[in-house]
Amino acid sequence: MLDQTAKQNLPSHPGVGYKAQHFSNIIDRPDPVKWLEIHAENYMGDGGRPLAQLQHLSERFPISVHGVGLSIGGETPLDRDHLARLKHLCGWLNPASFSEHLAWSTHDAEFLNDLLPLPYTAKTLTRVVTHIDQVQDIVGRRMLLENPSVYLDFAETEMDEIDFLSEIARRTGCGLLLDVNNVFVSSTNRQTDPYAYIDRFPHHLVGEIHLGGHDEDADDTGAPLLIDAHGSEVVDPVWQLYAHTLTKSGAKPTLIEWDNDVPDWPILAAEAERAAKLLQKVAA
Amino acid sequence: MSQTDFRAALLDPDLPAPNGLTDPQGRPAGRRFDVYRNNVSVSLTEALRTAFPVIRQLVGDEFFSAMAAVFLRAHPPQSPLMMFYGAEMPEFLATFEPVSYLGYLPDIARLELALRHSYHAADATPVPTAALETLPPDQFVASRLEFVPAIRLIRSKWPVHAIWQANTRGGPKPVPQAEDVLIARPEFDPDPMLLPQGAGDFIAALMDGQTVGDALEAAGQFDLTATLGLLIRCGALARIIPGELS
Numbered sequence: 344m345l346d347q348t349a350k351q352n353l354p355s356h357p358g359v360g361y362k363a364q365h366f367s368n369i370i371d372r373p374d375p376v377k378w379l380e381i382h383a384e385n386y387m388g389d390g391g392r393p394l395a396q397l398q399h400l401s402e403r404f405p406i407s408v409h410g411v412g413l414s415i416g417g418e419t420p421l422d423r424d425h426l427a428r429l430k431h432l433c434g435w436l437n438p439a440s441f442s443e444h445l446a447w448s449t450h451d452a453e454f455l456n457d458l459l460p461l462p463y464t465a466k467t468l469t470r471v472v473t474h475i476d477q478v479q480d481i482v483g484r485r486m487l488l489e490n491p492s493v494y495l496d497f498a499e500t501e502m503d504e505i506d507f508l509s510e511i512a513r514r515t516g517c518g519l520l521l522d523v524n525n526v527f528v529s530s531t532n533r534q535t536d537p538y539a540y541i542d543r544f545p546h547h548l549v550g551e552i553h554l555g556g557h558d559e560d561a562d563d564t565g566a567p568l569l570i571d572a573h574g575s576e577v578v579d580p581v582w583q584l585y586a587h588t589l590t591k592s593g594a595k596p597t598l599i600e601w602d603n604d605v606p607d608w609p610i611l612a613a614e615a616e617r618a619a620k621l622l623q624k625v626a627a
Numbered sequence: 628m629s630q631t632d633f634r635a636a637l638l639d640p641d642l643p644a645p646n647g648l649t650d651p652q653g654r655p656a657g658r659r660f661d662v663y664r665n666n667v668s669v670s671l672t673e674a675l676r677t678a679f680p681v682i683r684q685l686v687g688d689e690f691f692s693a694m695a696a697v698f699l700r701a702h703p704p705q706s707p708l709m710m711f712y713g714a715e716m717p718e719f720l721a722t723f724e725p726v727s728y729l730g731y732l733p734d735i736a737r738l739e740l741a742l743r744h745s746y747h748a749a750d751a752t753p754v755p756t757a758a759l760e761t762l763p764p765d766q767f768v769a770s771r772l773e774f775v776p777a778i779r780l781i782r783s784k785w786p787v788h789a790i791w792q793a794n795t796r797g798g799p800k801p802v803p804q805a806e807d808v809l810i811a812r813p814e815f816d817p818d819p820m821l822l823p824q825g826a827g828d829f830i831a832a833l834m835d836g837q838t839v840g841d842a843l844e845a846a847g848q849f850d851l852t853a854t855l856g857l858l859i860r861c862g863a864l865a866r867i868i869p870g871e872l873s
Contacts, residue, residue: 384708384709385710387708388708388710388748389747389748389749389776390749390750390777391750391777391812391815392746392816393747395815411707412708414707417630418630422706422707424706425706425707447630450631450634451631451634452705453705454704454707455637455667455703455704456670456674456704456709457663457666457667457670459630459637459663460663494659494663495649495650495656495660496649496650496651496653496656498647498649498653499628532659535651560658561658562650563654566650568658568659570662
């Protein structure tokens with residue numbers, strides 16, 4: 344087990360998704376970044392540089408472990424080997440937070456490497472609750488569940504997303520990860536009001552906020568179709584929605600996600616600085 | 628709608644988007660479903676590009692992407708650990724007709740996979756440089772050598788080391804010959820080293836758990852001193868298990 348000080352909660356300050364090319368920047372001059380998030384799956388090898396770097400970073404920063412491969416919304420049972428790897432990583436690292444997605448990615452042992460959507464029904468609710476109970480039981484800690492970016496609707500959906508997430512949290516005791524960019528992307532794609540979504544969201548359950556960039560496209564009818572891409576700056580309308588979120592939720596640990604076409608450190612740090620300024624304006 | 632139907636349409640661009648997926652007005656999802664199709668094929672292609680940079684260089688970027696589209700449909704990942712995606716690439720390349728004239732590609736893919744596995748292998752402390760010198764010769768011959776987890780041996784009838792070198796570090800033009808490559812990871816970066824002629828048989832036998840004496844018998848003529856020096860210098864040995872003297 345590593346240093347126990349990592350056990351502290353994530354601070355209500357900016358964090359960034361850790362990329363190896365930023366290692367020396369983060370060690371030398373991390374400001375205003377106060378914590379780091381890693382994708383769990385990238386640290387499931389047996390050793391070498393990834394784990395050595397992570398150990399080093401965890402002695403200086405609270406770490407959030409963010410899984411992208413568990414397939415909590417899957418029809419097929421959770422992958423037991425993968426659960427065991429998550430348990431091992433969280434046991435070794437003792438992270439400040441552990442989160443996963445309301446999505447599926449594995450079907451019949453085949454991993455599709457995308458966060459795929461599910462309809463919101465009584466049946467899918469029961470399945471997700473069973474899976475989260477299993478995750479929290481095996482990993483041995485409370486998890487946060489993230490709202491998805493969606494591009495389409497299911498005819499069979501019978502609940503709205505906030506009711507669905509709230510009921511999951513009520514039944515499992517899990518917390519929520521509010522991705523404000525995902526709210527903006529999904530609301531635009533579903534032609535609903537992102538501010539109404541934020542206003543109804545159960546902010547007392549939120550342990551972390553995500554911000555990231557998206558791409559713009561159009562559907563067959565020419566209606567805007569936004570795509571969650573994590574490859575660019577957070578756009579102004581998402582910053583405005585974030586500022587509005589903070590007036591409802593108070594200050595929360597806020598992550599800048601930038602996974603593709605990763606920029607040099609100063610550009611990423613400037614995004615974190617923009618979040619820091621907004622966080623300073625609200626009480627925790 | 629079942630995830631089986633969703634998944635089938637995801638990997639088959641000729642199928643229509645599944646029924647029951649719509650836009651906000653209830654019309655068929657169309658391009659909206661294509662976002663997921665695109666995410667899957669782009670992200671898996673990207674994972675393969677990262678895993679096989681030398682194969683990509685050898686066949687060209689455009690060809691590699693087209694080949695990846697075939698590969699990822701025939702061999703979707705079986706685990707969420709994308710760093711190990713592509714284990715079936717050597718066999719795929721051996722039977723993929725358009726590259727049948729590039730006989731060395733499967734072994735280059737094996738080399739690239741081995742580099743990846745070496746990079747993520749468990750850390751270990753190698754035996755000190757003087758470890759072999761202190762053993763009496765007859766005891767050494769009866770010993771077995773245990774390798775550290777990051778060590779990999781790639782044996783090929785092709786000049787795989789020269790081809791890898793020429794495409795990563797700008798080495799000279801490869802000449803046709805069999806080559807054995809030992810991958811070691813002195814600290815964090817795996818390093819493929821060309822083995823002296825004949826040493827591959829010796830190291831393969833040692834990795835098999837044979838004694839030094841039996842491995843020497845299994846091998847033909849080769850430079851033992853140079854080979855042992857290389858194993859020690861690159862930190863290949865985790866343990867020398869002394870043999871029983873008869």
